[in-house]
Amino acid sequence: MSSQRELTLCEAIREAYVEEMRRDERVFMLGISIQAGTFPHTKNLCEEFGTHRVVDTPLAETGMAGCAMGAAQEGLRPILDFMYAGFSYFAGSEVFLQMGQYHFLHGSQHPLPIVMVGTCGVGRRVGNEHATLPYGMAIHHPGIKTCMPATPYDAKGLMKAAIRDDNPVLFLWHTNLMMHKGYVPEEDYVVPLGVADIKREGSDVTILASGLQVHSALKVAEKLKDEISVEVVDARSFEPFDRESLLRSIEKTTRLVIVDEDFERGGFAAEVSAQVMEHGYDLLDAPVRRVCHPNIPVPGGYIDVYTMPTSERIEEAVREVCR
Amino acid sequence: MSLTNDQKIVLFRNLARAMALDRMMMRVIRAGKMVGFYHEGGIALAPGIAAGAFLQKEDPMWPHYRAHGLAHMLSKGIDIKYYVAEHMGREAGCCKGRSSFHMSFPEDHVFGFSGNIGANFPLSVGYGFAAKYKQSGQVVMNCSGDGSYGEGRCHEALLMSANWKLPAVFWCEANGMAQHSNVKDLFPGPNVSSLAAGFGIPSMVVDGQDLFACAEAALQALAHVRQGNGPIFVECKTYRVQEHSVGGVNYEGPNQRDPELMAKWKETLNPLALAAARLLAEKVLTQEDIDQIKADAEREADEVEAFCEASPKALPSVAEMQAAVYTA
């Protein structure tokens, strides 16, 4: 059955939407200009599901997020589309303080099944709001699950998991991967949240990456294959995070480079690095190295090629830990 | 309030300049020489010219991002080439090539921009607050589209400005569209400016294709706020005859926009042509004068492009940028 059918990452997300919206009438979508398909992942969804399930809103991120939360409390399962993930900051209170924390604070009686989506990522020369990757912010706040696929296969499977999850899930993708093509099965499958994936096996050093950076890491692994055997672990999900798989990889390789396109300070890479110190110190033969965005605002102009983690910077870090 | 002939000529010249620059920006982005995106102004630039025309240097202004504020800024007297250089990622850029599309002319009280639409509203409250606090007599020109009035912060800003009687003009360039949605599907009523009434803010609706009507409205609005009457809301009705953002789709909801209607608007509602006809009829300018103004505008646009291309691409090192995050 599983022919090598290829879809773009956007098409894979769209397919997950279509299948889940057919399966569950409570699923609906809310966003700015999603009916027209600002991005291809919502293209023509109205045709099948109508404008009452694919809902255009005014420019009103705070209102959209609160609406999703209220609708979820009343039993619906919203998919809240922020277009660019940076626009979600206008709904900071709803996203970071309320959606994730309400359940616990109200006696864990009433879960909030909400999927929030947004594109993000450095390297499009637009800077700041159109680039910022909010997963570091999200993992800092208890109660929100967060993931970011690197392949169309993972995108469809993770999106299905996110929609079926009874908790708020922030589902991000990198703008530069929207048109990235890859194999996607036609059948129903789920990629569970909290399960990392070894995208390439190796024995000398582990690179932990996610999203676009998985592809940069794979490039480095291929380039160095005759010198250094690189294992590429795709985190896929930041919270829950699959520490066990990472520790198993480090047990084999004894070295770790973490690639994280978000700001270096206080981010996902810092968190993983601390967890590895606490739970895997004895496995390491070299200090953990991070390759992140420097602690400066994501610039526009031609500069972002210097600030985003590149294959060159990753290679340098790999060589350093393998010295 | 009526305009002098000299004022009309300046307005006309500036609209010709803005429209020539808008076309130049389109050439530049199509040639792959611009960084970031561009939102074409097309026939919607008369309100921007009017908004900037009667401000003093020290009056804070937030330009609407259509045509990326070129009309507003040049009308306020800002040398636009440093903004265009920014958009081409050059060292001569007004943000040192770090921003792609932000303006930064603090001496002209145009402090910046944000990719998050609606960010301007609370800032304008701050400009107005500071003006009152300092008793400086400054007035605030807060320009935006009609779509941006969805954001809650716009309503907060209207409330605070009304409460505090701030000297602020809420200048709305209402093209009836917000990205790929028709504003009539997003807002219950024909005029976004009807919001003002709830806050006790006076408002007016103006033909945004009529440069001189826009300018008269600006004069009237500025007189209102300068006299200490608190904020005022001006809604200029205009049109979007192209896609939202260069290269994107041109839909409203699930449907394609009507190309014939847009073509008709473009043909019949060009504000420069309408203004030229008025100036000819009133014998303020001759056809030769008008042709000269248009030719000068094209030349200026070419010169701006050449200036930007002559400036090196801004590629500061990470260390340099790290040193620039905080001030000493």
Ligand SMILES: Cc1ncc(C[n+]2csc(CCOP(=O)(O)OP(=O)(O)O)c2C)c(N)n1
């Ligand atoms: C907070 C935020 N939400 C959404 C967007 C995406 N966006 C950019 S412009 C725009 C439409 C704005 O419409 P309007 O204010 O009417 O200006 P117009 O383009 O019509 O001139 C949208 C939705 C954004 N940039 N920021």
Ligand SMILES: [Mg+2]
């Ligand atoms: Mg509009």
